Amino acid sequence: xxxxxxxxxxxxxxxxxxxxxxxxxxxxxxxxxxxxxxxxxxxxxxxxxxxxxxxxxxxxxxxxxxxxxxxxxxxxxxxxxxxxxxxxxxxxxxxxxxxxxxxxxxxxxxxxxxxxxxxxxxxxxxxxxxxxxxxxxxxxxxxxxxxxxxxxxxxxxxxxxxxxxxxxxxxxxxxxxxxxxxxxxxxxxxxxxxxxxxxxxxxxxxxxxxxxxxxxxxxxxxxxxxxxxxxxxxxxxxxx
Amino acid sequence: xxxxxxxxxxxxxxxxxxxxxxxxxxxxxxxxxxxxxxxxxxxxxxxxxxxxxxxxxxxxxxxxxxxxx
Ligand SMILES: [Zn+2]
Numbered sequence: 001x002x003x004x005x006x007x008x009x010x011x012x013x014x015x016x017x018x019x020x021x022x023x024x025x026x027x028x029x030x031x032x033x034x035x036x037x038x039x040x041x042x043x044x045x046x047x048x049x050x051x052x053x054x055x056x057x058x059x060x061x062x063x064x065x066x067x068x069x070x071x072x073x074x075x076x077x078x079x080x081x082x083x084x085x086x087x088x089x090x091x092x093x094x095x096x097x098x099x100x101x102x103x104x105x106x107x108x109x110x111x112x113x114x115x116x117x118x119x120x121x122x123x124x125x126x127x128x129x130x131x132x133x134x135x136x137x138x139x140x141x142x143x144x145x146x147x148x149x150x151x152x153x154x155x156x157x158x159x160x161x162x163x164x165x166x167x168x169x170x171x172x173x174x175x176x177x178x179x180x181x182x183x184x185x186x187x188x189x190x191x192x193x194x195x196x197x198x199x200x201x202x203x204x205x206x207x208x209x210x211x212x213x214x215x216x217x218x219x220x221x222x223x224x225x226x227x228x229x230x231x232x233x234x235x236x237x238x239x240x
Numbered sequence: 241x242x243x244x245x246x247x248x249x250x251x252x253x254x255x256x257x258x259x260x261x262x263x264x265x266x267x268x269x270x271x272x273x274x275x276x277x278x279x280x281x282x283x284x285x286x287x288x289x290x291x292x293x294x295x296x297x298x299x300x301x302x303x304x305x306x307x308x309x
Contacts, residue, residue: 002257024303032299056295069271069300076268083261087253113305122305136307137273211305 005082005089008229013078014071016221021070023217028210029063034203035124042126070218078222081108085226097234098227105223107155111148113215119143119187122211124204128194139191146186154179271297272306 036059057065085104094100120140128136154175161171196204253261270290294301301308 001251002254006257006260021300024300028303029299032302056292057298062296062299065296066299066303069297070304072271072297073268073300073304076264076271079264080261080268083253083257083264086251086257090251117305120307122302123307123309124302125309128307128309130309133307133309140307141269141273211303214303215305 002083002086004233005086005230006079007082008226008233009078009080009082009085010075011078012222012225012229013074013076013081015074015225016078016218017070017072017074018067019221020074020214020218021067024066024070024210024214025063028207028214029066031203031207031210032124033059035126035207038200038203039124039126070214074218074222077218078226081105081222081226084108096227097230098224101227101230102223105219105226107151108148109215109219111151112144113219115147115150115183116140116143117212117215118183119190120193121208123194123196124199124207127196127199127204132194135191136194143186143190147183150179150182150186153182272301272304 081104085101088104089097089100092100092103094103120136120143157178158171158175161174166174271293298308
Protein backbone atom coordinates (compact mmCIF):
# COMPACT_ATOMS: atom_id res chain seq x y z
CA UNK A 1 0.00 0.00 0.00
CA UNK A 2 2.94 2.35 0.54
CA UNK A 3 3.97 1.75 -3.07
CA UNK A 4 0.58 2.99 -4.31
CA UNK A 5 1.00 6.23 -2.33
CA UNK A 6 4.58 6.58 -3.55
CA UNK A 7 3.40 6.22 -7.17
CA UNK A 8 0.57 8.73 -6.72
CA UNK A 9 2.91 11.12 -4.95
CA UNK A 10 5.42 11.04 -7.80
CA UNK A 11 2.71 11.49 -10.45
CA UNK A 12 1.00 14.35 -8.59
CA UNK A 13 4.41 15.86 -7.82
CA UNK A 14 5.53 15.80 -11.44
CA UNK A 15 2.33 17.54 -12.56
CA UNK A 16 2.48 20.08 -9.73
CA UNK A 17 6.15 20.70 -10.50
CA UNK A 18 5.40 21.40 -14.16
CA UNK A 19 2.52 23.71 -13.15
CA UNK A 20 4.88 25.56 -10.80
CA UNK A 21 7.37 25.68 -13.70
CA UNK A 22 4.72 27.33 -15.89
CA UNK A 23 4.01 29.91 -13.19
CA UNK A 24 7.73 30.53 -12.75
CA UNK A 25 8.21 30.77 -16.52
CA UNK A 26 5.50 33.37 -17.08
CA UNK A 27 5.74 35.33 -13.81
CA UNK A 28 9.25 34.72 -12.46
CA UNK A 29 11.46 34.59 -15.56
CA UNK A 30 10.75 38.16 -16.79
CA UNK A 31 11.81 39.44 -13.35
CA UNK A 32 14.81 37.11 -13.24
CA UNK A 33 15.87 38.48 -16.64
CA UNK A 34 15.65 42.01 -15.24
CA UNK A 35 17.80 41.10 -12.24
CA UNK A 36 20.39 39.45 -14.49
CA UNK A 37 20.50 42.57 -16.66
CA UNK A 38 21.09 44.60 -13.48
CA UNK A 39 23.85 42.22 -12.43
CA UNK A 40 25.54 42.51 -15.81
CA UNK A 41 25.42 46.31 -15.91
CA UNK A 42 26.90 46.31 -12.39
CA UNK A 43 29.72 44.05 -13.57
CA UNK A 44 30.60 46.43 -16.38
CA UNK A 45 31.13 49.23 -13.88
CA UNK A 46 32.97 47.14 -11.31
CA UNK A 47 36.75 47.63 -11.36
CA UNK A 48 38.32 44.77 -13.29
CA UNK A 49 34.91 43.12 -13.68
CA UNK A 50 35.07 41.64 -17.13
CA UNK A 51 32.58 39.02 -18.21
CA UNK A 52 31.51 38.06 -14.70
CA UNK A 53 30.78 34.39 -14.17
CA UNK A 54 31.54 32.06 -17.03
CA UNK A 55 28.18 30.98 -18.45
CA UNK A 56 27.93 27.28 -19.27
CA UNK A 57 24.39 27.54 -20.63
CA UNK A 58 22.68 30.37 -22.52
CA UNK A 59 19.66 32.06 -20.95
CA UNK A 60 17.16 30.27 -23.25
CA UNK A 61 18.70 26.92 -22.29
CA UNK A 62 18.43 27.82 -18.61
CA UNK A 63 14.72 28.48 -19.17
CA UNK A 64 14.31 24.93 -20.46
CA UNK A 65 16.30 23.91 -17.40
CA UNK A 66 13.67 25.65 -15.27
CA UNK A 67 11.11 22.99 -16.21
CA UNK A 68 13.71 20.27 -15.71
CA UNK A 69 14.38 21.63 -12.21
CA UNK A 70 10.77 22.12 -11.12
CA UNK A 71 9.75 18.78 -12.70
CA UNK A 72 12.54 16.86 -10.95
CA UNK A 73 11.86 18.77 -7.73
CA UNK A 74 8.20 17.79 -8.12
CA UNK A 75 8.85 14.07 -8.66
CA UNK A 76 11.22 13.76 -5.70
CA UNK A 77 9.18 15.92 -3.31
CA UNK A 78 6.04 14.09 -4.48
CA UNK A 79 7.64 10.72 -3.71
CA UNK A 80 8.60 11.91 -0.23
CA UNK A 81 5.07 13.27 0.20
CA UNK A 82 3.52 9.94 -0.79
CA UNK A 83 5.60 7.98 1.75
CA UNK A 84 4.99 10.53 4.50
CA UNK A 85 1.28 10.48 3.67
CA UNK A 86 1.21 6.68 3.95
CA UNK A 87 2.59 7.04 7.47
CA UNK A 88 0.29 9.88 8.59
CA UNK A 89 -2.89 8.87 6.79
CA UNK A 90 -4.47 7.02 9.70
CA UNK A 91 -3.13 9.56 12.18
CA UNK A 92 -4.61 12.67 10.57
CA UNK A 93 -7.98 13.82 11.81
CA UNK A 94 -9.43 15.15 8.54
CA UNK A 95 -12.35 13.16 7.15
CA UNK A 96 -11.32 12.42 3.56
CA UNK A 97 -8.18 11.70 1.57
CA UNK A 98 -8.55 15.03 -0.23
CA UNK A 99 -8.77 16.99 3.04
CA UNK A 100 -5.92 15.00 4.59
CA UNK A 101 -3.75 15.50 1.53
CA UNK A 102 -4.36 19.25 1.46
CA UNK A 103 -3.66 19.67 5.18
CA UNK A 104 -0.45 17.62 4.97
CA UNK A 105 0.69 19.65 1.94
CA UNK A 106 -0.14 22.86 3.83
CA UNK A 107 1.85 21.77 6.87
CA UNK A 108 4.89 20.80 4.80
CA UNK A 109 4.65 24.02 2.74
CA UNK A 110 4.75 25.99 6.00
CA UNK A 111 7.73 24.08 7.41
CA UNK A 112 9.78 23.53 4.27
CA UNK A 113 9.21 26.89 2.61
CA UNK A 114 7.11 29.53 4.40
CA UNK A 115 9.01 29.70 7.71
CA UNK A 116 12.48 29.55 6.09
CA UNK A 117 11.32 32.20 3.58
CA UNK A 118 10.56 34.64 6.43
CA UNK A 119 14.18 34.48 7.58
CA UNK A 120 15.93 33.74 4.27
CA UNK A 121 13.71 35.08 1.47
CA UNK A 122 14.56 34.00 -2.08
CA UNK A 123 17.24 36.08 -3.76
CA UNK A 124 18.00 36.79 -7.41
CA UNK A 125 21.56 36.30 -8.70
CA UNK A 126 24.20 38.75 -7.43
CA UNK A 127 22.89 38.96 -3.85
CA UNK A 128 25.15 37.30 -1.32
CA UNK A 129 28.90 36.80 -1.31
CA UNK A 130 29.76 33.73 -3.45
CA UNK A 131 32.49 32.76 -0.98
CA UNK A 132 29.85 32.18 1.73
CA UNK A 133 27.52 30.01 -0.37
CA UNK A 134 28.43 26.88 1.58
CA UNK A 135 27.52 28.43 4.95
CA UNK A 136 24.33 30.00 3.55
CA UNK A 137 23.22 26.71 2.00
CA UNK A 138 23.88 24.88 5.27
CA UNK A 139 21.98 27.54 7.27
CA UNK A 140 19.04 27.38 4.85
CA UNK A 141 18.64 23.60 4.97
CA UNK A 142 19.15 23.60 8.74
CA UNK A 143 16.26 26.03 9.04
CA UNK A 144 14.12 23.90 6.68
CA UNK A 145 14.76 20.79 8.80
CA UNK A 146 14.17 22.57 12.13
CA UNK A 147 11.00 24.32 10.89
CA UNK A 148 9.57 20.99 9.75
CA UNK A 149 10.47 19.52 13.13
CA UNK A 150 8.79 22.47 14.92
CA UNK A 151 5.60 21.94 12.88
CA UNK A 152 5.66 18.21 13.67
CA UNK A 153 6.07 18.90 17.39
CA UNK A 154 3.27 21.49 17.27
CA UNK A 155 0.98 18.87 15.70
CA UNK A 156 1.94 16.28 18.34
CA UNK A 157 1.36 18.82 21.11
CA UNK A 158 -2.06 19.70 19.69
CA UNK A 159 -2.99 16.00 19.64
CA UNK A 160 -1.84 15.51 23.23
CA UNK A 161 -3.85 18.54 24.39
CA UNK A 162 -6.87 17.23 22.53
CA UNK A 163 -6.55 13.84 24.22
CA UNK A 164 -6.50 15.67 27.58
CA UNK A 165 -9.77 17.34 26.69
CA UNK A 166 -8.44 20.87 26.11
CA UNK A 167 -10.88 22.91 24.01
CA UNK A 168 -10.14 23.78 20.37
CA UNK A 169 -9.61 27.53 20.80
CA UNK A 170 -7.29 27.16 23.82
CA UNK A 171 -5.42 24.41 21.98
CA UNK A 172 -4.87 26.60 18.94
CA UNK A 173 -3.73 29.54 21.08
CA UNK A 174 -1.27 27.46 23.14
CA UNK A 175 0.22 25.60 20.17
CA UNK A 176 0.30 28.75 18.00
CA UNK A 177 2.09 30.77 20.68
CA UNK A 178 4.56 27.95 21.29
CA UNK A 179 5.31 27.71 17.59
CA UNK A 180 5.88 31.46 17.30
CA UNK A 181 8.33 31.36 20.23
CA UNK A 182 10.25 28.38 18.82
CA UNK A 183 10.47 29.94 15.34
CA UNK A 184 11.57 33.24 16.90
CA UNK A 185 14.38 31.51 18.79
CA UNK A 186 15.47 29.68 15.61
CA UNK A 187 15.57 33.01 13.73
CA UNK A 188 17.74 34.55 16.45
CA UNK A 189 20.17 31.63 16.60
CA UNK A 190 20.78 31.20 12.87
CA UNK A 191 23.13 33.54 10.94
CA UNK A 192 21.65 36.67 9.36
CA UNK A 193 20.44 36.67 5.76
CA UNK A 194 22.80 38.19 3.16
CA UNK A 195 22.38 41.93 2.73
CA UNK A 196 20.48 43.11 -0.35
CA UNK A 197 21.65 46.72 0.04
CA UNK A 198 21.90 48.58 -3.20
CA UNK A 199 19.56 46.24 -5.04
CA UNK A 200 16.41 48.01 -6.30
CA UNK A 201 13.83 46.90 -3.76
CA UNK A 202 10.90 46.89 -6.19
CA UNK A 203 12.59 44.34 -8.43
CA UNK A 204 13.86 42.44 -5.41
CA UNK A 205 10.40 42.02 -3.89
CA UNK A 206 8.81 41.26 -7.24
CA UNK A 207 11.32 38.43 -7.54
CA UNK A 208 10.65 37.20 -4.02
CA UNK A 209 6.89 37.23 -4.56
CA UNK A 210 7.27 35.27 -7.80
CA UNK A 211 9.36 32.71 -5.91
CA UNK A 212 6.70 32.55 -3.20
CA UNK A 213 4.04 32.06 -5.87
CA UNK A 214 6.03 29.27 -7.53
CA UNK A 215 6.19 27.33 -4.26
CA UNK A 216 2.55 28.06 -3.47
CA UNK A 217 1.41 26.75 -6.86
CA UNK A 218 3.52 23.64 -6.32
CA UNK A 219 2.20 22.76 -2.85
CA UNK A 220 -1.41 23.62 -3.67
CA UNK A 221 -1.13 21.52 -6.82
CA UNK A 222 0.50 18.62 -5.00
CA UNK A 223 -2.08 18.58 -2.17
CA UNK A 224 -5.02 18.77 -4.57
CA UNK A 225 -3.77 16.35 -7.23
CA UNK A 226 -2.56 13.75 -4.73
CA UNK A 227 -5.88 13.94 -2.87
CA UNK A 228 -7.84 13.57 -6.11
CA UNK A 229 -5.74 10.55 -7.15
CA UNK A 230 -6.42 8.90 -3.78
CA UNK A 231 -10.16 9.64 -3.95
CA UNK A 232 -10.32 8.24 -7.47
CA UNK A 233 -8.52 5.05 -6.44
CA UNK A 234 -10.92 4.64 -3.51
CA UNK A 235 -13.98 5.07 -5.73
CA UNK A 236 -12.65 2.45 -8.09
CA UNK A 237 -12.50 0.14 -5.11
CA UNK A 238 -8.74 -0.24 -5.30
CA UNK A 239 -7.35 -0.97 -1.85
CA UNK A 240 -4.74 1.64 -1.13
CA UNK B 241 -9.28 -4.77 6.19
CA UNK B 242 -8.97 -1.70 8.41
CA UNK B 243 -12.71 -1.63 8.90
CA UNK B 244 -13.15 -5.28 9.84
CA UNK B 245 -10.49 -4.92 12.50
CA UNK B 246 -12.00 -1.73 13.84
CA UNK B 247 -9.52 0.58 15.59
CA UNK B 248 -6.21 -1.10 15.10
CA UNK B 249 -2.75 0.35 15.57
CA UNK B 250 -1.80 2.79 12.82
CA UNK B 251 0.56 1.31 10.26
CA UNK B 252 4.30 1.73 10.35
CA UNK B 253 6.40 2.06 7.21
CA UNK B 254 8.20 -0.96 5.72
CA UNK B 255 12.00 -0.80 5.57
CA UNK B 256 12.19 -0.45 1.79
CA UNK B 257 10.09 2.72 1.89
CA UNK B 258 12.43 4.26 4.47
CA UNK B 259 15.36 3.54 2.13
CA UNK B 260 13.47 5.11 -0.80
CA UNK B 261 12.68 8.09 1.43
CA UNK B 262 16.36 8.56 2.29
CA UNK B 263 17.36 8.27 -1.39
CA UNK B 264 14.73 10.80 -2.48
CA UNK B 265 15.86 13.28 0.17
CA UNK B 266 19.48 12.84 -0.92
CA UNK B 267 18.51 13.40 -4.57
CA UNK B 268 16.60 16.52 -3.55
CA UNK B 269 19.57 17.89 -1.64
CA UNK B 270 21.87 17.27 -4.62
CA UNK B 271 19.40 18.93 -7.01
CA UNK B 272 18.82 21.96 -4.81
CA UNK B 273 22.36 22.57 -3.67
CA UNK B 274 24.08 21.00 -6.67
CA UNK B 275 27.33 22.64 -7.49
CA UNK B 276 30.80 21.25 -7.98
CA UNK B 277 32.09 23.70 -5.36
CA UNK B 278 29.74 22.35 -2.69
CA UNK B 279 30.12 18.67 -3.54
CA UNK B 280 33.84 18.65 -4.28
CA UNK B 281 34.85 17.91 -0.67
CA UNK B 282 32.55 14.87 -0.77
CA UNK B 283 33.09 13.60 -4.28
CA UNK B 284 36.43 15.03 -5.40
CA UNK B 285 36.87 14.93 -9.19
CA UNK B 286 33.47 13.29 -9.64
CA UNK B 287 31.79 16.55 -8.57
CA UNK B 288 32.55 18.15 -11.96
CA UNK B 289 29.39 17.02 -13.80
CA UNK B 290 27.29 18.55 -11.02
CA UNK B 291 28.38 21.97 -12.25
CA UNK B 292 26.34 21.26 -15.37
CA UNK B 293 23.34 20.14 -13.34
CA UNK B 294 23.78 23.25 -11.19
CA UNK B 295 23.80 25.59 -14.16
CA UNK B 296 20.99 23.81 -16.02
CA UNK B 297 18.71 23.84 -12.98
CA UNK B 298 19.83 27.38 -12.13
CA UNK B 299 16.64 29.37 -12.75
CA UNK B 300 14.57 26.71 -11.02
CA UNK B 301 16.70 26.85 -7.90
CA UNK B 302 16.46 30.63 -7.69
CA UNK B 303 12.70 30.61 -8.18
CA UNK B 304 12.24 27.77 -5.70
CA UNK B 305 13.97 30.02 -3.18
CA UNK B 306 17.16 28.05 -2.48
CA UNK B 307 20.47 29.91 -1.90
CA UNK B 308 22.51 29.81 -5.09
CA UNK B 309 25.27 32.38 -5.41
ZN1 LIG C 1 22.24 31.53 -9.17
